[in-house]
Structures are given as C-alpha cells and as structure tokens.
Amino acid sequence: MYEERIKRSGLQSRITSAADAATHLRDGMIVASSGFTKAGDSKAVLKAFAAIAQDSPRKITLITGASLGHGTDGMLASAHALHKRSPFQVDPILRNSINNGEVLFNDQHLGESAELIHENILQPDIAIIEALMIEEDGSIVPTTSVGNTVAFATAAKKIIVEINISVPLTLHGVHDIFSAGIWPNRQIIPITNAGTRIGRTSIPIDPEKIIAIVITETTDSPAAINERDDKTRAIAGHLLQFFEHEVKKGRLTHQLRPLQSGIGKVANAVLEGFTEGSFHHLTMYSEVLQDSTFNLIDAGKMDFASASSITVSQDCYQRLMRNLEKYKPNIVLRPQDISNAAEVIRRLGVISINTAIEFDIYGNVNSTHIAGTRMMNGIGGSNDFARNAYLSIFVTQASSKAGAISHVVPMASHIDNSEHDVDIVVTDFGLADLRGLAPRERANVIISNCADPAYKEELKDYFLAACKKGGHTPHLLQEALSWHQRMEQQGSMKKENILQDI
C-alpha cells in the first residue's frame, strides 16, 4: 500500500497509528514539528500526544516552523503538555497559557529560529514531518510548507513522518530545498531574483532515523477570509497612492520590487488592490502565499511568488490543488531560513508590509505585546523583512474597539521593530514617510497623518510638552506609558474616561 507515497523500500513496515507513534514522545523531550502558518503541520501525532498527556501528564518542548492549525496548540496547552514553545503561535488557548506563565515561549525571528538547532543549543529528540511522499533515496517531499523542516530533519535523532494522502502528488516539484550549511562553512545563498531555484525538490535525511510513518488525510486549516472593510480599503488606498507617487518620482517602476506581506486583512486588502491598479509583472518574496497571490497570478498581474508556505481559504485551496500544473511555474516554496534570509531580502530590495499592534510617534513598532506585557502571537518574520527591506512598511488601524484603543501612542509599550527599521507607517487616516527624518520630524508627520483625530490633540500636547523638556527623542517618562495604564485600568485609552470617573 501507498507505494507511490513511500518509494523507499523497507519503510512500509513502519506504518503505524498516530496513537502508537505518539508514544515515542516522552516527558521532557524536545520535539520539532513541521508546520508554518497552519500549513503542512502535524495533523495526527501531536494531537494524539495531547490526548495521551490529558490522561497521563507529560510535557514537551515544541519547536515548529511557525503556527500550527486545527487547534493543535490549544489541545496541547489544554492538556498541559507543553513546557516550552517556539518560535511562533497564534492559538488563543496557548496564548493564555503563555501569558499566565504556564508555558514558556521563546519568541524568535522566524528566519533565525533554526539557529539554536544549528548551533547545537537545542537538539530535537524527535522530528514530526508532514510529507507528500518519501523518495527512493529516503528523502522527504514536504507538503504545503517547508518551514524549518530541513533543520529539524538534519538535527533530530528520530523522525516520525505523517504522509498526507489528501495532498495531490502533483505538488511534487514546487519545493526548492537548499541549506547554506553551518558555520564556519556557510555558503552564499545564490538567489538573485524571486524565482531563482537553487536546490532540490526533497529533503535529504537518513532513512534509518524514521521510526514511524502515519497516514493522514486531513487538509490544512483554511485561512480566514478577511473581507475588505472601509478601514482596510483606506489603508490600501494610501499605500497604492504612495507607490504611484514613488513611480512618478522615478524611484520605483510599475513592476515595484518583490513584495512581502504578512497575513491579515490589511495585507490582503493591499495585495487585492494591485488587481485593479496599474502595477504589473509583480513578484513576491515572502513567507506565505495567500489567496491574493493566486488572484494576482490569475489576473496576469503577478509573474512569480516565492514563500515558505501556502495558507489560503478553502476555495482557493481547491482551485490551487486542481490546477497545480498551471501554477507550478509561478511559485516556489523554500525553507524559512531562505524565504526570510537577510541576505536575499536585502539583495532583492523587498517591499515589506506588516501589521503593527501599535506604533509610537517616533516610529517604533510593537508587533507582539498588548500593553507591553501580554503576548499576542510573536514577532514572526516581521523583522526579518523590516530590517532588511528596501521599504519597510507597517500598517494598523488608527484606533479600534469603538475608539477605545489608539494604535498610535506616545511610547510603544514594547518594541520589536525599532525606529531604525521602519520606513513607512500607515493607518486608515494616512501615511507617514519617515525616511531620512529625525525623531521630532517623524512625530510631526505621524501625528498629523496617521493618528485618529480623537487622539490627535493629546498626542500633540504630549509631544510639545516633551519637546519643552528636550532631548533628541523627547519623552515625559511619567506619562509615556500612561495611555496603556488607562487602558488596563478602565478599558479605554481615552482621557475623558478618567475625567468622568473623578
């Protein structure tokens, strides 16, 4: 059985159930699993482990590419089966366990998250890898993501493979597997445009390490469909106008430069905006291929898209899987240390668009912590791109929760992307081009262009009072975080609420 999925002879006998495979995961182990933005993740073994741990307590350290789907992180957290988790997650239950201190979370740059493994600081005991198939030489063809799987497969002592028979074999060939090697013999990553292929189509492993093979047929968790609303439309509009302006100035052409875009409704709205605009021959050098990627390819607007995973809606998934031969010349999936490599992002001059939780009047961006303390998801790849992009853009709504939260604040309560790495900030009210500006100039343009009018006066007052005190980056330390304190105390950043209370 499964001859076309398991070509290596002798491995068929290792087929077993998820429950059985999960018994290899012992208390205290470091487990590495495939999975990146809910794509190509473990569908069976991690859940089976959660079920075991529910009855008989045990904890693992779990390292993945990025987020998992299907509530797997939540099940593990509910079963108290996680000691530590890295490098990223998006699960509400796990988030809660992280914030109450039960689960330790090592929030890492996605492009560098394999390094603790390469550096031999963390050695995975077991890797769980979702595969399309195993080749004759034992090498593994991944499914809808590559993530950190190359590093995991190389470093882990034992490997459990989940063969997902729901993914069509026509996906074979979409991957470009390359490893720059380890220090001190790291190689050049010879990618010179989004479409350069530099590697092979499967991940070489020692087949003797495969201790179990589990057959699954669950498809990836679909991406949420984010309909464009007035705010996301407005943000996208400001950005498209800015790109047109840059074309007029001669700094960009209508081809722009390779695009990276984080997941989310704003990023999606911006990319969808290109379907209508005058931009063409676009390319992506990003982490994730989304619905908008395939819409742009269909519209003849996008020539090529490179990423580490495919995370799309159910409809788009069907369309893609049915038409793989059509899309394959236009897409490639790479390991996340290649999709997010500083070297390549800088060389290609990527235009990077990510979402901020908040940014401050000087352009420092908080991507991770609500009120400086509570983890949302993690930094993800945002700084891999922002730090190295030609244009580093951050977007957010100016305010939310009926105006109770201003996403433009006097001082960011946590900083993931510092003033030095942020070129452009955009809200539904407008765009601020910070390139070449000193902090006092930045504050002026951010407050006037980006803040919600309901918060503008107070931001201005803060800035002026701080300027009176002086300093290159004027701040009033006793007030700098007061908006977040108000939010904590009364559920709103609005000053009036205090006055009403008094």
Place this chain on the structure above:
Amino acid sequence: MYEERIKRSGLQSRITSAADAATHLRDGMIVASSGFTKAGDSKAVLKAFAAIAQDSPRKITLITGASLGHGTDGMLASAHALHKRSPFQVDPILRNSINNGEVLFNDQHLGESAELIHENILQPDIAIIEALMIEEDGSIVPTTSVGNTVAFATAAKKIIVEINISVPLTLHGVHDIFSAGIWPNRQIIPITNAGTRIGRTSIPIDPEKIIAIVITETTDSPAAINERDDKTRAIAGHLLQFFEHEVKKGRLTHQLRPLQSGIGKVANAVLEGFTEGSFHHLTMYSEVLQDSTFNLIDAGKMDFASASSITVSQDCYQRLMRNLEKYKPNIVLRPQDISNAAEVIRRLGVISINTAIEFDIYGNVNSTHIAGTRMMNGIGGSNDFARNAYLSIFVTQASSKAGAISHVVPMASHIDNSEHDVDIVVTDFGLADLRGLAPRERANVIISNCADPAYKEELKDYFLAACKKGGHTPHLLQEALSWHQRMEQQGSMKKENILQDI
C-alpha cells in the same frame, strides 16, 4: 607638485585653499564627507566652512561614514552651521545641539546609511573626500577609512578632495573597494571569510566632478587610550571564561569565529584578553581596527582583520605607518556597507561584542538614549552586527557614578537592540546566556548574574510583583520607567534617596 599624489593629468590646477574650497558649500546644501570613527575624515574644508558660517550664517545637512575627529562636529555645531546630521556622531557640543533640538539627527544603522543615497531620497550636492592619492584614471585612493565614500563619490554632483600628505603612500593596497550595485540589480557580496578580497584598491569617480583639491597634513585624531580597570577586567574575564566553556561544549574552537568589537574600554579589554588566553588564529570582521587588533597580530594570535577604518592611539598609529608592509597582508579596509553587511556577517557567523547604555531584565538593549530621551552617540553598527551575528553580546558596567546608575533596569528606556537580537549580556558581576530562554527565564538569570547587588533586591521585587500581574513579559507599567524618573529627579536611581527626601 604632488605628482605622486595626483597622477591624473589636468587636476593639479584644481589645487586650492581650504577656505576657498569651503565657499562651494552653500546654505541648504546636502554635504557628504568621508570619515569613520574619526579616521580618514575631512581635516580642513569642513572646519573652514565652520569658520565662514561663524561670521555669515549658513547651514548644511552633513552626512558622513560615522564620527569625525578634531572637534569638527563641535565647531560646526558651535557655528550653528548644521541643519541635519547623520548617521552617527560622538561630539559633546553637537550632542548638546541635537538634544536641545537645534540640530536634527538621523540616527542610522551604519551598514545601511548609504541607502537613502542609493535610493535617491537624499542626493548630496557635494562630497568631501580625504584621499591618499588620485590615480591616473581619476579614481580616488582613500586613507584610513572607506566608510560611505563609494556611495558619496558616486552620487554627489561635485567632489572636493583633501589629499592628506601625512599618510604614507605605502597604505595603497589596503583597501578593497566593492559595490553591490543598486536595486533591482544588486549583486552577491562574495566574501566567504574575513580575508576575501573582492574589489579594487581605489574608488572609481568621474574626475570632471572634482571641483577643488586641498592639500592637508594633519593626522587623524588619535583614539583615547583606555587602561583596563577592575570592572573592564572583570567583564573581559567573564567573557573569556564563557568562550572557553563554549569550546569545551564543542560549539566553538580556540579559533572562535570572526570577531567584531565596538570601540571602548570594555571591548578593548576583551580583545587584549586574547593576547594571554589559549585562543589563536583569530580573525576580525568588524567596523574598526583598534590598538588591540595590531597587538594581537604582533602576538601571533590574529591572522586577519577586516574593517572599514583604522582608529588607534598615537603610538600605535606610528608603529602601523612605519611597518605598513608588514601589516598589509593581514588587514583590509572595506566600504561600511560591506564591513557591516547583514549578508556577510550572517555568512561568517561573527561573534559581536558591543557596549550597552543599559539593558533590562528581559534582555532589551538601549544603545543610544540616556533616560529614553537624550542622544548619546547613535546606534552605530551595533545592530548591523547584533542582528546578524552568530553570537550577539552586549557588555556594560552593572552600575556607575558611585552606584547612582544601575545599567540593569526593569524596562529599558529606549530600545535599539531588542530581546530578539541579544544572546549574551555581561557586566562586571557576571554573564547571562539568554539563548533559547523565555522572558521569565531571562529575568531570573539576568538579575542573579548581572545586576549590582545594591539593585538586585529591588529588581527581584519588581519582577515578582510583575509576574503576579501576569503576561508573557511581566511589567508594572506605572513603575517600569520609575528608575529613570528617579535619576532625572534626584541624580540617582537608588530608592533610598526618595525615602531620605520624604
């Protein structure tokens, strides 16, 4: 005259005085000048311009490689001759003008500071370049630094050359001039070890752009000699012990990996420490060659050192210039977008050691702002290296000013190098290895290993109280910056001072 310094025929007639050349600098111009860590800077024209501006007010935007020597920045600031300055400075007078808001300062990553120029956001009207000589083809051989001069020479409409005849012609050949080109046609930077040469020995320019040549014979401002004291010795000791430990663990060899070290007494003490230890065949891939570099070469401990400038004491300068032929096979000077290139730093696996103003209990580093507001020098190359290094190390004294300042604080008042980019922090009390740790784990090890005992209990209390409140990165927002507020109000972070006052 100066035939061996000005080989291009026809250029001799452009020799003029500094005062005369300085008249080309007009009010409102963008002026780019060579100079990196006080080396290879303009010795005459910028000062002559300051003198003119003193009498007849005019202001320029001044962009350099990094810091200038000889009080040039101070003279320009005193003459109110600066509108804006970037990307780095270390001058006390200029610092004051920046902090009182008179001079705008764009604090930039040194490795990326040429990008606004490449991107055509800033176009220098005039470049001032200190040169060893001008070749027959008109190309310019720089002196003791390369800095941003390649970008400046390419982009500026006009060029003023300062030929410094005090620098021996034997320096010729030490430079490796390479440009990766501009987007969308950026090239691979094919450096695979610290010593790889990839370019030519002079900077190609259009000789028609040379509007004036000024002859100077002032040597670079010497580096301050920082004698090792007990604290720097202690920090260096912790680090050397850590390196030995990593060798024992098999993660490093006694050759280590290419070293980068910021300027300053601690960095110097660490490098000097290698003279005695069991480390050998060391290399540097850094920004600046310092006294310790040449001492290590002399001691047979260092094989090769790559940087963008040479900034050494007067004694070391004499020794170097007298023995250039001996040292030349062991050193190279590169443009700062190559010495600080993310691509190369990651590929080589650099071990980076920089000094922090302060770091917090979660490992966020402030490199630039005193009390979150007042600029010290700038981020410099610290994050070019920290973001991409194999090991990113930050050092600082645990406390200073007779204990009035703790450099380990609850929350950093400004963040330049975020938790994601910091592997190891060290003070005179000890070292914290943060790799793979979650914030709560980091706080424990930083507080116990690095804090001054005088501040330890209060840090612990803060952390415990914050943990009770919860969050992935526990903080009490109303207290997080209170240490800096105490410092502002009473000149000390010590709590007792408040109690005494009450």
